[in-house]
Amino acid sequence: MRIATWNVNSIRTRADRVIDFLRRADIDVLAMQEIKCRPEQFPMDKFEAAGYQVVAHGFNQWNGVAFASRYEMSEITRAFAGQPGFGVPVKGQEHCQLTGLNGLPQEARALGVSVEGVRLWSLYVPNGRSLDNPHYAYKLEWLAKLREHTKIWLRENPAVPLALMGDFNIAPWSQDMGDPSFVEGVSTHVSEAERAEFARFTEFLTDVTRADNPQGYTFWDYQQNKFDRNLGMRIDFILGSAEFSGAVTGSEIVRDERILESGSHPEIKPSDHVPVVCDLNLELLESAWGDDDADMPMIF
Template identity: 70%
Template sequence: MRIATWNVNSIRTRVGRVVDYLVRDDIDVLAMQEIKCRPDQFPVAAFEDAGYQVVAHGLNQWNGVAFASRHKMTDITTAFDGMPGFGKAVKGQETVQGTGPNGLPQEARALGVTVGELRLWSLYVPNGRALDNPHYEYKLEWLQALRQQMHAWLAADPHLPLALMGDWNIAPTAADMGDPAFIPGASTHVSERERAEFAKFTDVLTDVVRPHQPHGYSFWDYQAAKFERNLGMRIDFIFGSDSFTDAVTNGYIAAEEREGAGPSDHVPVVCDLDLDLLEAAWEEEDSPMLWA
């Protein structure tokens, strides 16, 4: 099974590119971020014509997350427990938009689905905007709540094949940041507090792509020919639990998708899974102990 994550930066603008990529690279499940539309505005027909089901969560022309899958999706969840909110409620979306424990309306930044035995999340972590902006504290609170929920999921089922995928808006190391406009101590994405929160996930989950492609970026700003100059950053990730990671056989960044007409500023990040390895691990865990 081939699973990918991609901040598409407006699915209605790039539906042709996205569907073409899915078919060409033989993607089974795609997690999307920044779809910038409501579910009723999502171009579902183009995906269905290519053999994909779609689940989308969006409130307006900002944010939004979605999945496209060749396989049935169940247990659809549009927020995780404890997810904080921010800003003002979206007019006309009162019955859809949840409220965070901080009393503020939740944005469309998280979508969970189950595909077979896999529990997958498409995540669009808040940007942060600036170190002195309220959005920065919101970003940290959002990550803290996600981490607490991750621990709860794995405490309930230590063998859960879980993947947290998406645009994390953090470049965790110096090797992940090639854009000189971002300065440690002065900019978001590279601040000490953001990187510290990111590192807490890696205590439990594994970046399943890094072992297979240790270098390369997943985002290049449109301005100043940054893609042509390779002034990018690595901020899109697939994190897997132990059970998920044990089934991963390959991973890569599809940087070529930043080329051509009308690309997103992000590119797909992809991993391959051997589901037989997943089943073998479960069988081994469930085998009776033999005594000599």
């Protein structure tokens, strides 16, 4: 199974370009972030015509996460348990927007699905904005709660093949930051606290693309010709549990998707992020589970 994550930066603007990538790269499951639309606004018909089911979670023109899959999706979960909220309710969406444990409305930043016995999450981690902004404290709390509940999932069933995928808005190592406008100790994405939060995930999850791609960025700002100058950052990841990462047979960062002429829709401006892809051998998972369906891991 070929799995990818991609911050598409508005799916209504880039649907044709995303579908073109899905076909060319033979992707089975795509986690999307920053879809910037409500589910009823998502271009479902285009994806369905290409052979993909879609599950989307969004409230307005900001944030939003989704999955497109050739396989049936189940155990659909919008937001993880304990996910904190931020800001004020989205006007017109009060009936479906949940409230976080901190009493504030949850944003559309987390979506979980199960595919072929594999648990996948599409995550759009808060940006943080600046170190003195309330959004930064929200980001740290959001990450801490995500980590806490991921540990609970794995403790309840340590054999679960699980992956956290998406835009983490953190460049965890110095080699992951190539944009000089971000300064350690001064800027978000590279602060000590954010990097520490990311490191805590890697105590029990594996960055499954790092070994195959020790270098390489996943995001370049549109401004100041930063892509051509390669002033980017690596902030998009697939973090897998032991069961998941043990079945990964290869991975790549698809840098060429940032090139305007890539694919069959050069008239569509590319996202400022590129896809991150991994190949999962389902036979290895089946071998680990055994032949008895009763031994299949429960999904939380």
